[in-house]
Amino acid sequence: MPHFLDSADRDFPARFGAFLGLKREVSADVEATVRAIIDDVRQNGDEALARLTKKFDRLDLSAVPMRVGADEVAEAVAGIDAETLEALTLARDRIRSHHGRQMPKDDIYTDAIGVTLGGRWTAVEAVGLYVPGGTAAYPSSVLMNAVPAVVAGVGRIVMVVPSPDGVLNPLVLAAADLAGVTEIYRIGGAQAVAALAHGTETIPPVAKIVGPGNAYVAAAKRAVFGTVGIDMIAGPSEVLVVADGDNDPDWIAADLLAQAEHDANAQSILITDDAGFADAVAGAVERQLTTLARGETAAASWRDFGGIVTVDDIHSGDTLALIDRIAAEHLELACENADDLANRVTNAGAIFVGRHTPEVIGDYVGGSNHVLPTARSARFSSGLSVLDFVKRTSILKLGPDQLRALGPAAIRLAEAEGLGAHARSVAIRMNPGGPDGG
Amino acid sequence: MPHFLDSADRDFPARFGAFLGLKREVSADVEATVRAIIDDVRQNGDEALARLTKKFDRLDLSAVPMRVGADEVAEAVAGIDAETLEALTLARDRIRSHHGRQMPKDDIYTDAIGVTLGGRWTAVEAVGLYVPGGTAAYPSSVLMNAVPAVVAGVGRIVMVVPSPDGVLNPLVLAAADLAGVTEIYRIGGAQAVAALAHGTETIPPVAKIVGPGNAYVAAAKRAVFGTVGIDMIAGPSEVLVVADGDNDPDWIAADLLAQAEHDANAQSILITDDAGFADAVAGAVERQLTTLARGETAAASWRDFGGIVTVDDIHSGDTLALIDRIAAEHLELACENADDLANRVTNAGAIFVGRHTPEVIGDYVGGSNHVLPTARSARFSSGLSVLDFVKRTSILKLGPDQLRALGPAAIRLAEAEGLGAHARSVAIRMNPGGPDGG
Structure with missing residues (x-):
């Protein structure tokens, strides 16, 4: 039996708060182990990778190259089968086309007093993509993580x-190939994350690591954050379906179960x-069921x-x-005036509008990304996009006239903050040869 | 004496690598203390805040309200003095005007087969801004953190x-007032971060916390990340000045020192x-000096x-x-063809172009943000912007025709991934009343 809550009940606020606060993840105490592996x-590079891969994956990297060859992928x-390959290709094409619209544009302009300023976007030079092994190896996730990186450049x-x-998993290799992944290594676990972040003899380091894992x-990923960038730390998946009585109960039940089948910690x-x-x-x-x-x-x-509310x-x-308080990763609106309700929602990772948009379409072939903020983090973060694979460099350029115009205010503020060298760095250019000239 | 490196030396790669790897920050082992405070x-809300504030700040919150009143700000x-207030106002206006151009636009469109999809941006509902006390209380930082949040909505x-x-610090209160901060509380340390993240009787919780601190x-901030969003964890500041011989050595020396005076761990x-x-x-x-x-x-x-290279x-x-390897927070290009060089750089938080753009202008009145990625993180991250205060909700809408067009591929991929309820959630809408109908 799920949790039943009625908003008309007197104790609803307390019960709803308790329901929202259900702890769905027990964070295993693995930090010390992970730190030792990293x-x-x-320290030991490839040798450590070989040793740890033998231990955890029962794979001998002296018998097979760490890097997966093009022939193996082919x-x-x-x-x-043709049908699955076609479905993967359709998904790839739709993801690529949608994410192509997300590329931010440089904006460098000259303002009224002649200062040139703005922002220039460039791609992250190298990205690592973690893909879990075993049952959680989803080719769709390979596409969702790799295609935006390719689009970003x-x-x-x-x-x-x-x-x-x-x-x-051959489907995972096929998805990597379709997406445009440039290197594949048959390693996993904390050791693979460490190799991506710090590099080994075989694997040059990357600047950012994305993708789900245990x-x-x-x-x-948390431990190497700072050395490299990381995407969000994804929690168990969740869906919120808002439905009126004019739905087929079986359709809505199927949607709730599509989320629940992911993981015993998922939430519908x-x-x-x-x-x-x-x-x-x-x-x-x-x-x-x-x-x-x-x-x-x-x-x-x-x-x-x-939960049923x-x-x-x-x-x-x-x-x-x-x-908005639930701030669901996936929000399905199966009701009249769904467009209107969608426009009024503030917190949701993705909204699936209307009775004919099961969330599952977004998992595969909608074109939008299925890597979305979980555990109420849609209050402050967004799903994966091209923006996660680019960074903005800010640009500022003054000539002597602009320095004269803005310099006095900068000097005043530097002095107010007690930063004498800051003040001098501006003043010395306004009074060449003056007493501040050193 | 700074580090002198000559790229023509045989051991330059090793020496440069060692120089780049200099550990500038000893991370104090404060996690257990901070965890206890949080x-x-x-557990104890306002009572804990009062007790900890008495202990750490020697301030009795039963004698003075926690919230700073409008009269106190006024x-x-x-x-x-008028000159300083004018300088702060100029800085505020220029930051506001520049950041106004950063607001991302919604992009919701209908594709060739009639699927409506895209992204909608909304502001984070509530943001906390940490401002350090003591000598590091910089009014300019208040503007740089608060103005983009106001612009974001x-x-x-x-x-x-x-x-x-x-x-x-009256200047900090004035900057908050000018920027548009809506609430101010006279608390600090880990206890203030905890209050922002979890809320107390007096302080409703926020969704994201930004700003520098010890x-x-x-x-x-690291500990509450997940419960709320956080900005980057800023390290000590750094500048890289690229200069040819046609510069006044005193100008460049002043720029190097403007960075060095921030912190003994800063790097020029x-x-x-x-x-x-x-x-x-x-x-x-x-x-x-x-x-x-x-x-x-x-x-x-x-x-x-x-370092001098x-x-x-x-x-x-x-x-x-x-x-690009240094990936400096601040990059000053005081050389011929500085524009051209700026266009070729990939990794930098901000570039200050030409001989008349000391980095200090960007600290105060350039209009661009002075909160920038440190410690080589410009390889994968960007300076603070309006984007840090908004989040994107993805939108997907299909009608029956679009579901028929995309459904089979979604079902095929769901089956390939072994997710039967996923497949059913689509199939049941394509074959109402069919055998999957429950």
């Missing part, structure tokens, strides 16, 4: 993917203004973290406040 | 500033192709971390590679 790789691609895109017992990978929430519909969806969820391959995972997620009016200001 | 504030502003901008022994503040580097000029600058630095109020700090920084040709590809 130090090992920094072979993987050749083995994939990143020159080196270095994928690392563990191959437990030597096995690599607790060790997440801790390693329904907000509706129709108590009967709420019951119908709850029933449909139970029925569908029995026929799901990943039913056990989905059932655990729905039981522990699922009944409200008086989906479009009221009170409901909007609930939606 | 827990204390979470009084501070009234006490400031942030509704609540909450400044915290410690007042050791009850003393507040090791405790930095550790507290000169790259020049004129060995005689290098010596002249080194001499000018020594002379100017004797007349600086903050000469002791500047001398320590210049001695321990300062002589190269064959400022405009060569080799020198460009050095510049």
Whole structure:
């Protein structure tokens, strides 16, 4: 049974607060382990990678090259059925086309007093992409992480993917190939993150690392942050579906379960203004669970973290406040006037508008990115985009006239802040040869 | 004596690598202390703030309200001389006007098959601004952090500033007033960061915290990251000046010292192709040091971390590679064809172009932001901008026709990834009443 909450109940604020505060992730205490692995790789380079890969992935890197060859990739691609390859290509094309619109434009201009200023965007020189091994190896995630980097103009895109017992997922290799990944190494875990950040004899270091991973990978990314940039630390996935009674309960149940099947810690929430519909969806969820391959995972997620919230009016200001407070990674609006409601929402990673936009379309072929802020972080952060692979250099240029115009104010403020050399650096250019001339 | 490096020396690569790797910051081990303070504030709210403020700032919050009143701000502003207030206002106006151009535009469009998609930008609802007390309380930093938030449309901008022994810097209050800060509290340290992140009886929580601080503040920001967003963790400041021999050595020496006077851990580097000029600058630095109020700090920084690198040709590809590798927070180009060189640089927080653009102008009145990536992080990150105070919600909308067009590919990929509920969530809408209908 999921959590049932009724906004008309007297204790709703407290219960809703407790529901929002459910701790869905136990952060494993892996920092010391990860720190030792990182130090090992920094000191021993490739030798450490080989040793740790043998230990954790049962793979002997003296028998197979660390870098995955072009022939191996080509072979993987050749083995994939045409329909799947076509679907991956469609996804790639739509992601590329959408992200192409996100490239920020330089803005360098000259203002009224003749100062030239602005910002110039350049691509990050080299990016590392972590791809998990095993069941969580999603080719769609490879596309979502690598394509925006390619669009941004990143020159080196270095994928690392563990191959437990030597096995690599051919779909992951195919996605890397389609996306434009430039190097692939069959390593994983904290050791792969360390290699990307600090470099080894075989792997030149990158400037930024993106991509999902387990607790060790997440801790390693946190530890190397500063040496390199990282993307967000993703938490378990979540969906909030806002639906009125004019929906097929089975459609909405399927959407809730699509989120729940990801992970026992995933969270699916329904907000509706129709108590009967709420019951119908709850029933449909139970029925569908029995026929799901990943039913056990989905059932655990729905039981522990699922929620059904009944409200008086989906479009009221009170409901909007609930939606913004949840700040869901995925927000599905299956109701009348969904466009209007979408425009009023402030906090959401992505909004799926209307009855014919299941969130799953956004996971694969919508064109928008499926790497989105989790755990209420949509209050302050955005999904992955081209902006994550570029940086802005600010530009300032004055001539003697502009320095004369702005100099006195700069000197005044430097003096007010007690910074004498700051003041001198300006004054000396306004009074060449004067007493400040040294 | 700073570090002298000659790119023609055989051991230059090793020496340059060692110079770049100089550890300028010893990260104090304050995490356990900070964790205890954060827990204390979470549990005890205002009472903890009062107790910790009494302990660390020797200020009794039962005698004076935590929130700084409008009358107190007005009084501070009234006490400031006209020239300084005018300089602050000029800085505010120029920062506001420049940052006004950075507001990203929504991009929501309908593609060739009728899918509506794109991104919508909204302001972060509430932002906390940490301002250090004591000598590092810079009114210019208040403007640089608060004005972009105002431009972004942030509704609540909450400044915290410690007042050791009850003393507040009137210039900081004036800058907050000019910038548009909406609330000011006289608290500081890790306890202030905790209050901003988790809220107390008096202070409602914010969604993001920005601004510089000491090791405790930095550790507290790291600890609350995830609960709220944070800006970068700023390291000691640095400047790289690239200068040919046609400069007045005293001008360049003043620029190097303006950086060095910030902090004994600051770093000033000169790259020049004129060995005689290098010596002249080194001499000018020594002379100017004797007349600086903050000469002791500047001398320590210049001695321990300062560098003079002589190269064959400022405009060569080799020198460009050095510049990009240093990835300086501030890059000053005092040379011929400075515009051309600026266009070729990839990694720099900000570039100050030409002989009449001392970096100090950018600290105060240029209009661009002086919060910039330090410690080589310009390889992967940007200076503070309006983008730091907004977030992007992605939008996707399909009708039945678009779902029919894209659905099969989504189902194929979901099946390839083993996610049955994902596949069903799409299929059920394509085959209403079919066998997947539950």
